[in-house]
Structures are given as C-alpha cells and as structure tokens.
Amino acid sequence: MPGGASGALAGFSDLTANTESPLFRLAESHMSSAETVTTNCVITAEFLKELAAVVGPARLLSSKDELLVYECDGYVVEKSVPDVVVFPENAAEVVAIVTACGKHRIPFVPRGAGTSLAGGCLPVGGGVMIAMTKMRQIVDINLRDRYAVVEPGVVNVNLTRALAGTGFHYAPDPSSQGACTLGGNVATNSGGPHTLKYGVTVNHVLGVEFVSPQGELIQIGGPCGRGNGFDLPGLFVGSEGTFGVVTKIWVRITRNPAAYRTMLAIFDSVDDTTQAISNIIGAGIVPAALEMMDKGIVAALEQAFHFGFPLDAEAVLLIEVDGLEVAVDAEAETITRLCKDSGAREVRLSQTEKERALLWKCRKQAFGAIGRLSPSYCTQDGVVPRTKVPEILRFIAEVSKRHDIRIVNVFHAGDGNLHPILLFDERNAEQVKRVMLASDEILGKCIDLGGSVTGEHGIGVEKISFMNRLFTDEDLTVMEDVRKAFNPDGRCSPGKLLPTAGACGMEHIEKQHPGRKAAM
Amino acid sequence: MTNSSANDSGQQLLMPASTAEVVELLRAAVGSGSRLSTNRVTAAGTNSAPDSVRRVDLQKMNEVVDYPARDMTVTVQAGMAVSELTKILAEENQQLPIDEFDPLLSVGALVAGDIAGPRQYGYGTLRDYVIGIEAVDGQGRIFHAGGRVVKNVAGYDLCRLMVGSRGSLGILTQLTFKLKPLPEQTTLRSFRFDDAADFESALTKLNVSAANPVLLDFNFASSPPAQQPTDDSDCVQKDIPYALHIGVEGAPEACSWQIEQLRNDCAGGEEVTSDGSLDLSVDHHCRNAGYGWQDNEVRIRTFPSKLVAVATELGARGYSTQGHAGNGILFVQDRTGDTDVRTVCRDIVSRHGGTVSEWTVDHPAKNPDPLSAKLRSTFDPRSIFTA
Structure with missing residues (x-):
C-alpha cells in the first residue's frame, strides 16, 4: 500500500541482498518472513476467559479483523499481529492482566497511540497488547507546587490544553503531540522543538507508577521527585516499555514565558x-x-x-x-x-x-x-554534535545525489537532531533498496561524527542493528543485566531496544522470524 | 601499576591513572574479597569507612578529554577538580551550573553525590546535565551510556542511574556534560520577614512572578523554645524571622527590571541592605551555601507550598532550617543536642507530605527499596563498593 510513512521502509520482499549494512540486514530478516509475523503464543480459552473476566468482553479484541489494526505503529516496515488486545481502565486491571500473562507465560506489550516511528509498540512474536488509551484522566493539577498527575493514555496536547490560562504548560512538545500519549512519551523519552531550551521528557518526569512484569504495582518517585534511592524515574524514562506498564505519571509543569x-x-x-x-x-x-x-x-x-x-x-x-x-x-x-x-x-x-x-x-x-511530495517516505532520527550540522547536511546531499533519492530536511537544528526524509515509492523495489542504503549511510555517518542514531524516536525494533556500533559488547551486557533486574524473563516488550539474548519462551519468534533472533 | 599511599587517617589510598588501572583494581578487589570506596564527597579523613576499606582516589585522572566549546559540551576524566573545570569553562564564557562549595571536590564525586546548590531552582540538577558516562562496575566491567551529543535516546539511561548513586554501583571514570552560557550579570536580593504568613505570601507570589529567579533560598533561625510544645497549635512562633534570598540574572537592564518585580512580590518583608560589610552576591551566596552536604544534617524534600509550615514546626521544636524554598528542600541541623532530629522530621513530614532523606552525601540508604537493591546486586554482586 503506497503512501505509508515510516521510520524506515516498506516493500522489502523484492530486494536482492548485496550489502552488510545494518538496515539491510534488518531488511533481510523481513524478507525471510516476507509477510506479517504471526505468533506461536498458545492463547488458550482459559487465558482469554481470565482476561475477559478482568476487562469484560467489550474491552477485549481477539478476532483477526479487529487485531489487524494493531499490527504496527508509525513504523510500518514490520508487522506483527497481537493475539489479543485489551483496554484496561485502571491500574488494578493492568495488574490482573499482567498477572494472567505471567501465569500463562504470554508476552505482552503496552501501547499508547501507536505513533512510534521505530516500532516501539510492535507486538514482536504476538501475545497480548495492553492498549492504554482508556486510561486518559488528568488526575490532578497543582499549580502552586508545579506538578500534574496523569494517566498514561492522556494525549500530550490535552495536558497543555488543560493548563491553558493558568500561566503554566507542559514543556515537551513532540510534533505528534496532537495524537501521542504521555505514557508513550515516557517510554521513548520524547523530545520536540522546544526541548532545546526546556529539555526532553525525562527532565519533566517526577515519578512513575507502573506494573512490573511480575504483576506488582510499583511507584518510583512522586510529586516531590525522587525519594530515597537511585534515580529510578530517570532510568525508567526511555526504557521503551521493557520495564513494565506505566499506569500513572507525575510530571513537572513549567511557567509560561x-x-x-x-x-x-x-x-x-x-x-x-x-x-x-x-x-x-x-x-x-x-x-x-x-x-x-x-x-x-x-x-x-x-x-x-x-x-x-x-x-x-x-x-x-x-x-x-x-x-x-x-x-x-x-x-x-x-x-x-x-x-x-x-x-x-x-x-x-x-x-x-x-x-x-x-x-x-x-x-x-x-x-x-x-x-x-511522494507516495512513501522514510524518516531518520540521527544526531550529530551541533557544529557538525553543516558537514552532515553536505553528506546527506551527497548521499541523495549518489543514490538518486530525493531527501528533504526538517529538523531540530539547535540540538543537532536530524530528520532527513527520504522520498520514494515503495512499489519500486529498486528504489526501496537505494533508500535503505542511503539511510544506513546517513546513520553511520552520524555515528562517525560522534553522534547517535536516535535523538527522540527510540531504538525500538528499527535501529537495534546499530546498537553494536554505538556501544561495546560490555555496555550492552550491562544494559541487558539492567533489563533483567526489571524484566527477568523478557516477556515485557520482547525484541526491543537491545540486540542481546532474550526472552525465555520466545523461541517461536526465532522459528517464524529468523532475523529477529538478533534483535532479542 | 596503580600508585598507592596512605591518607592522614592511615587509610590506604589507591590512585589509578587510567580506566584500565581502575579495572585492575576492581579485579584485584574481586580476587581478594577486599572493599573499595570511591567518588566520595567527604574528605578522606572524615568519612566513616573502616580502615580495611581501600579508598580509590582518581586525582591522577584529571584531564579534559574533549571540549568542543561551540557544541557546548565537555568530556572530562572523573578525577578533575570541579573548580578546575569551572575555570576552564569560564574561559569560553560557559558553565556547568552546579554550585560548587568545595574547590577540591572531584567531578566524579560531584556526580556520585548528586551535589546541587541554590541555583537548582533555575537550572535544575546534575541529572539535567550529565549526557555521557564511562564507569567500571563491581565486576570490573567498563561500561558507557549516553554519548557526547545533547540529545540521545539510544539505550538505557544509565547516566541518570549513576547520578547520585553514591559510588555504590561503580567507579565513574569519565563524564560528558552539556553546558550553559555564563550570564552577563547576576544579582542577589535578600528580604527579611517577621511573620510566617507574610513569608508564605511572598513565596506564593514568587511562584508566578513576572521575574524569573534562578535562586530562591531561605533560612529560618530558631531559638529553642522555653518548653516543648504540647500540641501543634503551639508550634507557630510569630516573632522568629525568615530570610529569603533571591537571585536573578541576565543583561543589566533585565536584572534591574526583575529586582523591581521582586520588591513587589516581597512587599510584606523588609529588604536587607548592606553598607558594604555584607557580600550580597549570587556568587558569594552559592559558594557559601554549602548546607546539605554534612553527614549531621537532615535533608527534607516537601512541597514548596508546605515549606513554611514545615520550617515553622521545626522552629517551634528548636531547629533552625535553611534550604531551597523554591524546590521545597530544607536542611535541618540538630541544635538541641540529644533529640533525634530525624524522628522529629519524619513526624512532621508525615503530616505535610514529602520525604526525609535516608541517604547521606556519601552513603546510600541502608534499606533500599527492592528495585534499588536489585540494581545494586546487578552492578556490584560482591559488595565491593562500601556503603
């Protein structure tokens, strides 16, 4: 289907592999599956009955047609249909859902508005998708103490709208703020144009309540910020859903200039x-x-x-x-x-x-x-030191010319956070191939210039292949150990963020999607 | 080979000159079962580590690794003195806006202790400035997180985990900070309030002030009550003065304009003036407001709206308080001698909201929450790093 927007590309199936580039290797993994990943999760009638007892039949989707809507987020390259989608309305229901998943050893993934451009809420290997969009209450706004308490499904702009006229606002303003949720912002540590001065999401999160993969309701930080202990809210923000399911957030609100x-x-x-x-x-x-x-x-x-x-x-x-x-x-x-x-x-x-x-x-x-401008496009999210912006833009222009792919740029120049947009028609496999190579070269150049492959979209499933270029094996092992401290068996948002070994019970993903093995 | 010597108290000092030597030390400690103390804020002779603990001092790792001033970032080895870093940055008209109270403090200790001074009201704390780390954990593994660009969400944010970890997760060996420009001018004004209600009113106005203070500190000098109060209604002592210190910065005309706004906001108080004998400057205030970093102080974090009530109750019990009013942070010193100040603080905070820190500047909580405990055992499974 042309017209798709993605953090990477669609239409890999006609490609001929001829490169060792990370994006290309990722593409190969997609080619090997060729179609939407299905799951080997064993969803029993008993399990479905347990979930239905928690949320009721009206807030549970399990028919093929209904589930298709949730096969991907803003990253349309990879699709994986969940086995079940549930819509909890409160933290107690999330606890019950996660507990049931634990009992039956079913993987689960939280989802906000699905605006991730990196596959952050892709249900890799299927399982249960916990859609947080019904938890959308602004619980409290305290202007004197400068904080608000929100549920994770609150749309970003709705908090600022609720603050209109008070002299305060919520500072992180991603371009998708009209649709994206604050829970999703916490997961990806979202930015936006005004983060140059005001900081990204983590600079404005005082505390988080979440349901751990073991089904415990845990609060870290709170309205007065971090308490006794490590900066766990700081660690949690940007963990891309791999530490648990957020059920409440305490955010700092900022005085209007x-x-x-x-x-x-x-x-x-x-x-x-x-x-x-x-x-x-x-x-x-x-x-x-x-x-x-x-x-x-x-x-x-x-x-x-x-x-x-x-x-x-x-x-x-x-x-x-x-x-x-x-x-x-x-x-x-x-x-x-x-x-x-x-x-x-x-x-x-x-x-x-x-x-x-x-x-x-x-x-x-x-x-x-x-x-x-184009039926399809691919947006990247590289970052370079600010003084390297002239160099990387010259490089992007050169890549555009060399691969004969039109690239336009709209980006957060003050942060050095690029969003080169590669224009193509995904029905043209040869073009797709060139776009992939061009994307890979641009992100590689960002690393060479001392930067990163993502400033605000996250690694998700899209950029996992670059993690080995950004970090040493030891760095990744330590990060994997941190993940295990929260998420020991990897059932919470499997296949995200780290290219290291993964989840117990996820062997079915390897069988159906061999390339994904590297992403677990 | 790492140099070693003994400090004044006879404690063994290990002075590695590179990250590789830090790894050697860690591996040797793992092999011998010995314990190490590192990235400490307090001076060698004043911390409570037993003699059997070997102290790692990174003073030989004090180089600038990279300072692309036009990118407004700097990467330094963790043993560099904060005062040295401040000097280097000032040459480029830049700053790491974390108030330094001890010129000998190392950058690693600054981060491990999550030191934050008066200007945290306007500038935030170290978690807002550390963008990259290199550290060695209790298994001798060198690990990195973040990078050298100001915006980066690749991988878990171990930078923030390490900020304030009190050296209990690893030895910080290298840090990258994002920087701020130095302001053209800074100005401090102090106001005295004799009445708690007037003080509270000024704080409420300042919360929505047209001015943009970067510093909003207070102190409340108590005299011990003649007798302990019998109930909460006795806790308010109306004749005890509160002092408010407010800092603004910017171009000279912006500072002057803001001072006028502050005078309006603080109309219920009396502006403190100086005949020249008092240094009423932001710089002097920040360098001398080193409260909160002594082990005998208790740190309370409450809601800014509850600060006056908490300070007043503590005052009624004979405790003077000072701190960062805009952030709801109070530091309490025990002047009553034998009273358990921490117990009093917990009691008061339980009624108003907030937390009483169970951490000291160099020591993490003895009974951490389960997640923090799990992370400690992840990074330091053999308890190499002393707590």
Whole structure:
C-alpha cells in the first residue's frame, strides 16, 4: 500500500541482498518472513476467559479483523499481529492482566497511540497488547507546587490544553503531540522543538507508577521527585516499555514565558543556513527553538498552509526566543545579526500571535505535508554534535545525489537532531533498496561524527542493528543485566531496544522470524 | 601499576591513572574479597569507612578529554577538580551550573553525590546535565551510556542511574556534560520577614512572578523554645524571622527590571541592605551555601507550598532550617543536642507530605527499596563498593 510513512521502509520482499549494512540486514530478516509475523503464543480459552473476566468482553479484541489494526505503529516496515488486545481502565486491571500473562507465560506489550516511528509498540512474536488509551484522566493539577498527575493514555496536547490560562504548560512538545500519549512519551523519552531550551521528557518526569512484569504495582518517585534511592524515574524514562506498564505519571509543569519573539530567517544556500545554526549556538545563545526546513519541505508546507514561505529560498530557520519582555528583543536582535552575518537574505519577525501559531502549525505538521511530495517516505532520527550540522547536511546531499533519492530536511537544528526524509515509492523495489542504503549511510555517518542514531524516536525494533556500533559488547551486557533486574524473563516488550539474548519462551519468534533472533 | 599511599587517617589510598588501572583494581578487589570506596564527597579523613576499606582516589585522572566549546559540551576524566573545570569553562564564557562549595571536590564525586546548590531552582540538577558516562562496575566491567551529543535516546539511561548513586554501583571514570552560557550579570536580593504568613505570601507570589529567579533560598533561625510544645497549635512562633534570598540574572537592564518585580512580590518583608560589610552576591551566596552536604544534617524534600509550615514546626521544636524554598528542600541541623532530629522530621513530614532523606552525601540508604537493591546486586554482586 503506497503512501505509508515510516521510520524506515516498506516493500522489502523484492530486494536482492548485496550489502552488510545494518538496515539491510534488518531488511533481510523481513524478507525471510516476507509477510506479517504471526505468533506461536498458545492463547488458550482459559487465558482469554481470565482476561475477559478482568476487562469484560467489550474491552477485549481477539478476532483477526479487529487485531489487524494493531499490527504496527508509525513504523510500518514490520508487522506483527497481537493475539489479543485489551483496554484496561485502571491500574488494578493492568495488574490482573499482567498477572494472567505471567501465569500463562504470554508476552505482552503496552501501547499508547501507536505513533512510534521505530516500532516501539510492535507486538514482536504476538501475545497480548495492553492498549492504554482508556486510561486518559488528568488526575490532578497543582499549580502552586508545579506538578500534574496523569494517566498514561492522556494525549500530550490535552495536558497543555488543560493548563491553558493558568500561566503554566507542559514543556515537551513532540510534533505528534496532537495524537501521542504521555505514557508513550515516557517510554521513548520524547523530545520536540522546544526541548532545546526546556529539555526532553525525562527532565519533566517526577515519578512513575507502573506494573512490573511480575504483576506488582510499583511507584518510583512522586510529586516531590525522587525519594530515597537511585534515580529510578530517570532510568525508567526511555526504557521503551521493557520495564513494565506505566499506569500513572507525575510530571513537572513549567511557567509560561512572559514574551516570545519568533523569527523566520531565509537563506539562499544550505551551507549559509547551517553556518548560522553553528554561529548562534557557538555564540552561547540557547533559543527556545531552532528548527531548520529546507526548500523541499518548505514547498510542501506552502502548498498545504499558504503561509507565504519564499519558494525560491534554499532553506529557512524557524527561531524562537522567549523569556522576559525586557530581554527578548535584544536576544532577537543578536540572532538576526548572526543570521545576516551568516548570509541570510532576510529575517522576518512574526508580528502577531496568530502568525506565530500558524508558523508553528506548519512546522509541527511538516510530516503530514510530505504526502504532497511522494507516495512513501522514510524518516531518520540521527544526531550529530551541533557544529557538525553543516558537514552532515553536505553528506546527506551527497548521499541523495549518489543514490538518486530525493531527501528533504526538517529538523531540530539547535540540538543537532536530524530528520532527513527520504522520498520514494515503495512499489519500486529498486528504489526501496537505494533508500535503505542511503539511510544506513546517513546513520553511520552520524555515528562517525560522534553522534547517535536516535535523538527522540527510540531504538525500538528499527535501529537495534546499530546498537553494536554505538556501544561495546560490555555496555550492552550491562544494559541487558539492567533489563533483567526489571524484566527477568523478557516477556515485557520482547525484541526491543537491545540486540542481546532474550526472552525465555520466545523461541517461536526465532522459528517464524529468523532475523529477529538478533534483535532479542 | 596503580600508585598507592596512605591518607592522614592511615587509610590506604589507591590512585589509578587510567580506566584500565581502575579495572585492575576492581579485579584485584574481586580476587581478594577486599572493599573499595570511591567518588566520595567527604574528605578522606572524615568519612566513616573502616580502615580495611581501600579508598580509590582518581586525582591522577584529571584531564579534559574533549571540549568542543561551540557544541557546548565537555568530556572530562572523573578525577578533575570541579573548580578546575569551572575555570576552564569560564574561559569560553560557559558553565556547568552546579554550585560548587568545595574547590577540591572531584567531578566524579560531584556526580556520585548528586551535589546541587541554590541555583537548582533555575537550572535544575546534575541529572539535567550529565549526557555521557564511562564507569567500571563491581565486576570490573567498563561500561558507557549516553554519548557526547545533547540529545540521545539510544539505550538505557544509565547516566541518570549513576547520578547520585553514591559510588555504590561503580567507579565513574569519565563524564560528558552539556553546558550553559555564563550570564552577563547576576544579582542577589535578600528580604527579611517577621511573620510566617507574610513569608508564605511572598513565596506564593514568587511562584508566578513576572521575574524569573534562578535562586530562591531561605533560612529560618530558631531559638529553642522555653518548653516543648504540647500540641501543634503551639508550634507557630510569630516573632522568629525568615530570610529569603533571591537571585536573578541576565543583561543589566533585565536584572534591574526583575529586582523591581521582586520588591513587589516581597512587599510584606523588609529588604536587607548592606553598607558594604555584607557580600550580597549570587556568587558569594552559592559558594557559601554549602548546607546539605554534612553527614549531621537532615535533608527534607516537601512541597514548596508546605515549606513554611514545615520550617515553622521545626522552629517551634528548636531547629533552625535553611534550604531551597523554591524546590521545597530544607536542611535541618540538630541544635538541641540529644533529640533525634530525624524522628522529629519524619513526624512532621508525615503530616505535610514529602520525604526525609535516608541517604547521606556519601552513603546510600541502608534499606533500599527492592528495585534499588536489585540494581545494586546487578552492578556490584560482591559488595565491593562500601556503603
């Protein structure tokens, strides 16, 4: 089906393997299964009856048609249909579900809105999917003590909406904030444009209540932050669902800045644009947001939103400073000067709140506009040191040319967090092959430049093959030991994050999906 | 070969010069069943480790590994003194905004102790700045987490696990921090309140102030009550002054504007002025507010909205308190001599919410929660690292 969006690719089945690249090896594993993975989990009538007793028949899906909806998340390359989907409404039900899974040795995976771009909530090997979308209450908001208590299924933007007018907001704002859930944000340690100044999810999580893979309800941290012990909330955030099922979150809320200045700097060359990024950060200025969009993405956005973007520009920077009314103008002026010194032909200052809101709408819906450019696309999430942004963008342009694959860029330039978007038609197997190679080269280059393969999307199942390039065997062994401390038999979100040996009772995955063995 | 010597108290000091030598030490300790103490905040002669414990001192591992200033990150060996790091960063007009109270403290000890000073109100704590680690665990395994880029979610976040782990999970050998620019100017103002209600009112206003303080500290000087109160209603002593110290920073005009806002917010108090004999600067305050890092202090973390009530109750029992009002953090010193201050604190906090720290600066809790205990046995199965 064309038109799919993914953290990687679709349509591997016609490819001929000719490379040792990690993504290609991953592709081979998909080719070997060729179709959607099914499961060998033994789902007995007794087990289903136990689950139904917990959630009732209306909140349990087990028919093939209904389950198909849950075969993948935003990462459409790999599909694996769960055997059962349940929708708990409270922590006690999650405890009962996980306990039943333990009794029958069934793997399970929590799922929020399914917006992961790395297969973070893929039910590898089947089993039970615990969909958290019915646990969506904002339990408490305490402005004086600056925290909120939420259930994991609360959609990110709904918390900020609930805070509207109070003078506070929830700072992490992933581009998918209109759909993604706070539980999913905790699992992947989500970022967003404003994390340049305000930090990512972990900087705003005070505590987590979760159900361990053994079925215990555990609270780590709380409204006053971490208590006596290690920084377990800090460790838990970003564990990609492998430590347990989140049932409650205490998040810090942040005072709204008194003033904003939002600018659009327009450049005639990508080199000048990246130099401006480097000069702004190098000058010790940390804007609230510093986002880059190149010509290709600007064209798509202009078609979609009619903002008035200059279609002849090679790239634009969306820059926002915030803080005291008395201070923001001076900061905006400095940034304007640095941009012009770097070759910007124009720096526009947003004149109204409406204009600012539209500019941000364009940025946050950039991925949605890609459909105007190509039937399929693949987004990567590499990170490089900020001063290496010019180098990596030149490399991406060179890769694009060499593989004859169009690549557009919209990304968190201030963090060095790239989102090169590779455009293709997944019905063309030869194109798919070139996209895979190009993606692999880009992520490899990020590592070579001292960066990482993921800044905010997570490893999931997509980038497991890169973990051996980022970390030593000993690093991965230690991480595996940490996972075992929480999740000893690996039944909770199997096949994610680590390329090390995995779950007891997961042998069926190897039989049906040999390539996946390496991901367990 | 690792150098060794004895410190003033006769305790054996091991001074490895590389991560490989740290691994050697660990393997030797595993082989001999001996125990090691490392990344400590307190001075060698003042910690409570027994003589049989060998202290690992990383002072020879004090190099800058990488400082790409324009990326605003720095990687250093863990034995570097914090004061040295501060000096190096200042040359590039940058800072690691963790208030240093001991110029000899090593970077590794800073992280292991999760040291945080007054400016944590505006800047956060070390968990917000450590982006990469190298460490050696109790099995002699070198492990890394994070990296050298400011945004990175690959792998488990062992960086945060190590921050504040009190050297009980491994020996930190290398750290990467993200950095902040130095502010153009900093300004401190202090206000005195004679009345708890006025003090509470000022804190409530400051929570939504138009100013943007980076520091919001208090101290509350108690005089011992004539007699112990008989019930909670006796706990409020209205004549005891509260002092509030507020720091702002930015361009000079931004600081001046903020000071005016603070004066409005603190209208119920009296601004403390100096004839020059008092150093009312952020820098002086941060360097001298080293409370909270003595083993005889008790640390309370409560809700900011409950801070005045907790401080007042403690004052009524004869305890002076000081701390970070904006964060709800109080430090209590026992001035009553024979009273179990920790018990009193637990009693008060149980009514207002929060926690009384069972950790000291160098020692993790004796009875950790099950998950923390499991992680300790994962990293240090033979209990090489002393607690």
